Amino acid sequence: MYSLHPQLVNDGLWVGDFELSTLLLINDMQYPWFVLVPRREDITEVFQLAQADRQQLLDESCALAEALKDAFSAHKINIATLGNMVSQLHVHHVVRYRHDAAWPAPVWGKLPAVAYDEEQLNGCIQRLKQVLTTNFTYAEQFK
Structure with missing residues (x-):
């Protein structure tokens, strides 16, 4: 049975679901940082997904990336x-700016995470909701 890895549960906030994947927001307000997690059991690599699931993951990743770029x-x-x-298996999508604290290096391990406060979290999700409007169901707390 599918379940989220405990570290993903600890680090991420559930935003909602695509057809295949759960979308999490990493609780670090320094970067809009989202993670897609395909709801499939015992999968660690993209190539382990069935062909249709690989295509669905790519479609969801592209839709999310475009929405994040716009939002x-x-x-x-x-x-x-x-x-x-x-x-x-989980796919990170990190919004980057030339002026962010880690630029141009990767964000991993650069700075300790700074958790969102409620207002920042709601603002982040509201920006996403303006552009991610199809083929996605938001978690009840963000509807």
Whole structure:
């Protein structure tokens, strides 16, 4: 049975669901940082997904990346599937700016996370809701 890795539960806030993937927001207000997690059991690599699921994941990733670029006026969207610390397949989508604290380096391990307060969290989700309007169901707390 599918379940989220405990580290993803600890680090992320559930935003909602695409057809295949759960969308989490990493609780670090320094970067709009989202993670797609395909709801499939025992999958650690993209190539392990069935062909239809691989295509669905790519479609969801592209839709999310485009929405993030629009919602947050990103200079760049970093997309990565590392899995070194959490083996469960998950795809990071990090909004980057030329002026952010980690630029041009990767965000991993650069600075300690700074949690969103309620107002910042709601503002982040509201920006996303303006552009991510189809083929996505928001978690009850964000409807």
